Structure formats: C-alpha cells, structure tokens
Amino acid sequence: MPYSYIDDIAIADIAFRAEGTSLEEVFRSSWDATLNVLVEKPEKISLNKTKTIALGAARIDMLLFSFLNELVYFKDAEQLLLRVDHLNIHDSDGNPSLNAVLKGEKLDRRKHVFGTDVKAVTLHMLSIKKTAEGWEATVVLDV
C-alpha cells in the first residue's frame, strides 16, 4: 500500500504516511491518500476534465505542500475531483519544481460517495525524506 493513515498524530484531523520509490511516486501516493479522504473509490472518478499545473518552491516539502493544496483548491473553486495523470519533478538545482497534468470530473453526489472534506493541507509535521526504499512523506490534513 503506497500510503497509510496514522491514528495518533492528529486526533481532530487526518494524518497519513505515503511512500514511493521516486519523488514522483511519493507525490502521487500523497495525492491519492488525500483524495481517498474526500471520496470513496477514487479509481471510479472519470477522467474527462484536464488541468495543467506548474509549481515551484524553495524546498521539496513545500513543493509537496503546494501540490496537495491544488487538489483542495480545485475541489472548492471548480468542484473538481482530480487524479494525477502525469507528473514530473525537477529537484537537481536546489529549486524544486514540478509540472503535472491532472484529470478528473465534476463532483457528482449521485455518483461519488463522499468521506470527509479536506479544508487544508497543514505544515504540522509535514516532512518528506529519503529512505532506503525511496521516499517517505508525512502529511496532516485539516478536515
């Protein structure tokens, strides 16, 4: 499982740990973990809407922070549930950045079974670190 939810660090909210063999993979896992809080069976989201984003940050954890906040933003601003279709992360020169293509569909109460609304990605205990297997991220969501 590329992510797991952690019970003991966010009693009023939701925390998860995500893994990946590459930065792209751990970012995707983190996105999926966040989406899975919002909606059951995110794999059933149709991919008929496309959004392209380009982000940069001073550090890789802040890039993850900005990336996940895009999911929250599109959910509220355009009522879109989006999955990550393509993702490229550049982190070789000390200024991490990413380009991503997100695909999904409009929120549909007749089709989607909602879980808990994610209102924000927090900086609390936010971390992304290299491990023997690749990368591991810890994120706490304000719900």
Place this chain on the structure above:
Amino acid sequence: MCACFIFIPAYEILHSPYNIRSKFLKDSFFTILLSVNLLLLEAAFFPIMLLRRGTYKTMEISRKLNRISPTVWEIPVDYKKGMRVPARIFATEKLLQSMDEGVFDQITNVARMPGIVGPALCMPDGHWGYGFPIGGVAAFDPENGVISPGGIGFDVNCGMRLIRTNLTYAQIKPHIKNLVDRLFARVPAGVGNTGFVRASRDDFRELIEQGAPWCVKNGYATAEDLELTEENGYFKGADSAKISEKAVERGYKQVGTLGSGNHYLEIQIAKQENIFDTEIARTYGITIPDQVVLMVHCGSRGFGHQVATDYLGTFLSVMEKKYHIPLTDRELACAPFRSKEGQDYFAAMKCAVNMSFVNRQVILHRIREVFSDYFKKSPEDLGIHQIYDIAHNTAKLEMHEIDGKIREVLIHRKGATRAFAPGMEGIPVQYSQAGQPVIIGGSMETGSSLCAGVETGKQALFTTAHGSGRTMSRRQAKKIYNGKTLARDMLERGIYVRTSSFSGLAEEGGKAYKNIDDVVEATERAGISKRVARLIPVGNIKG
C-alpha cells in the same frame, strides 16, 4: 483469572497419571500453555502499562505545574527556554489529566512569542492544534508584538449562532423529520457544495469587506440580527485587495454553505429542567418551557482556509530573514503586527471573519424561510429571533487590564470564545445586565450549552471554552461507529439526523468527544463563564 489459566492447567498436567513416554509431550504442552498464558497476562496488563506511561507523561508536566487554584494551573517561565511569560491552563484536575501532551508543548511555545503580554492561556477544552493549541488565547502588545495565523486557525471565525423560536417541543415533535429534511434540502452541506447565495466575484469582494451589513442591504438580515452578533457582524478594516485570487475563487461560490466535519445545523430544546439561570435565560429570550431553538456551527469555509494558507506562506518567507524571529513551529509562523505583512494579514483575516458572519446570517435567513414555508406563518409570528452569534477563531484589538493597567492588546482566540461580563462595552444593551451570551457546542448526541460571561472572567481576558474537544481520532471513531447504524440509534433516542456522508457522521459519534458538561462545569468553577441552559438536540443536519 489469568493466574487460573497458568496454575490450574499446570497442576492438572503435573499430577496427571500419564506414563513416562508421554512426559515429553506433557512437558512441551506445558511449556506452550505457559507461554500462551504469559502472553495473555501481558496483553491484559499492557493497556495498564500504556495508561501508566501516558499518566506518567502527564504527571511529568504535572510536577512542573503550579496549582494556583483547583481550576487554574500555571506552567512557570523556566519550564522551557525562551518563555517570556508563564502559561496558564483553566481546567479541573480531571480535564487537565485528559489533556494531550501537545497542549502543554504548544501553549509554552506561544509563551515564547515576541510581544506577548500576560500569561499564555488555555481553556478547559484545550487540545492539540496547529501552532496554538485549540483553546489557546494570547494577548500581544500591538507595537512590539506579533500576529500569527496559527493563533486564529485555518477556519477563520468558525463560530456559533443560536436562534430562538416561540415553538415548543410538543408543537414540532410531529414535524421534526419534515423540518430537518427541508433544512437539509435548502442548506447545502458537505464536500464541494456551492452556496445558495449567487454572488459574483465582485459581489464577493464587496461582502467580505462589509460583513453582515451587506446582508441587511440584500435582504438576508434585520438590523436586530446585527445588534445580536459579536462586533455587529463585521470587523472594520477588511480589505479585499489583501486577498489572493485563489481565495476569492475558493470562496465566492460558498456563501450559504454549512461545510462538513463537526459543523452542523441543529434543532434543540431548552427543557425547563435544564435551565440553570432562569433570569438570564429570560433575558436571552428563553421564556417558554421546552422552547425550540436552533444552533448553527460553521465558519468561513474554503475562503478562510485559503487566506490562512496564503499568509502562513508569506510569514514563513519573512519571519526569520526579514524580522529575525526564530522559527520553532512552522504553524506558529508570525510577523510583527505593525509590519506590512502583519497589517496585510490582519486586513485579509477580517475579510474571512466577515465572510463567516455573512455565511451564518444567510443560513439564518434560510431557516426563517423553511420554517415560514412549513408552518405557513411569518418568521415574526414564529418568533424566530437571534439570541447571539459568537466567533471562536479570531484576532482583534481589545482593551484589557494587564498587570494592573488597562491597555490595548491584540488578542488571539483560537477555539476559544469571547465572554464579556455584565456592563462591558461591546455587548448588546439588552444583555448588559446578564452578560454576553456564550454558546459552547457539544457532540451531536449530547447537545450544547448556553452560558454567560462573568466578572471574574477578567483573569482569562474575558474568554471561555468553545466546545468539548475530541477524545479519539476520526479513524478510531469509524472503528466504533457505523454511520447508518448510528443514525438509526440516534433516531431511536429522539434525534433525527440527515447527513451527506455517513462516513463523516461516524467520525462525529458522541464517544469521540469529551463530556460537554465536564467542560462547562470547569468554566463555571474556574469563574470564566456560567451556565444558563443545557440544550438537547432533536434534529440535525451535517455535511
């Protein structure tokens, strides 16, 4: 009992009339049995060991706590390096023991912030948060102090509104299901919902600057509604130019939405036997036995969250580099209040405050419409009037007595409610003798409390608790509760609930929250507010 698992089988085996060939089997069996029983023993005691470890940690901080009174505890300045002031926790011993370690760590971090005046405070419902603990309160010198989104919360002006009617429980009991169903249909709640107020981006920029007065101009409010709202429903000085486009995009379609999680719209009853102060209750408009009231708990939605996220990023970029303020916790990022960044955030925060007041006001308007349509009477004939609306995530300039002097301070309240005493400026004139109403929300199964500000609240900057606080994580709650079963159980107990997420409903089960009565009793014993009425839920809509 566990001893029996070891000794009785052991005795039987040792004294059994087996021959020598089976002794090896017997010995192996005994070894396995003993191991299993030892494991059972360890399993039985493990929770006690955990409890002891947890208790030990709390006892560790307890040893450093100075007991000022049975309900006021102080962490001295030498507890943590860099503390400028002590930290004070208002709680009974029972609530103090149940507080997680994060409370003590976070409130002592607050005590280290530049320009803090007076102790850093924590209310009886305190629990771990982002930056400040939930229930955290701190006053800062406006000239050399800081402002921090972590001291206000992501959900800026999350707050409570209490509304009275002239209906009794007996009158509405046959209609609760229909009323709740209609409210559920007419007040959007849940993930990604858009509001029933069709505001353009320009309308939105206008309403976030004006706050509740915008509602009067646009037919959603009466002048009385504003008089009975904290700060008359708006913070002066809101500037939409300090708001990002992203925040506007997240917010302009959400005016008139309830949200989700622990937000709700409840129909409640003020049963006669639950009135603790009849005189104050009457002043607040609770005059009829088993009177029907409604409570709304919601905030500034995605808009407030985006404002907080935007400025957290801004402050992180300037806090150390520009203002040389050491960063200990990113969620406690701050800037000098009088700096450009500080003032920009203050003006933006006020926009979020105003949006939340508008949100709760338009929901009141929708409640009036639903009840009026259903009962075929005007809202006036149904006696639908606001009792009060309070904010529990804000920062504002107020006059307080600090170290014997009355001075202006910037007071951050995060998960804490202003509770002005009788006679204080800023509360409605009709409540001047009674004190400011305080609305403290409990779980959807147990109900809430109406309280009043008191003179002894001075010790806590006239602030009190806001809710009951969680006892378990959302995932743990979902292991105990099934949403649909919970809804059925609640119906059997006389509470009809409609929700857009049964998974979300399970997370809000009663056992997931502390006992509201313990919290309210603690506020009364501590002298920071007093009980007026206990309100029992009978109908509920949740997102």
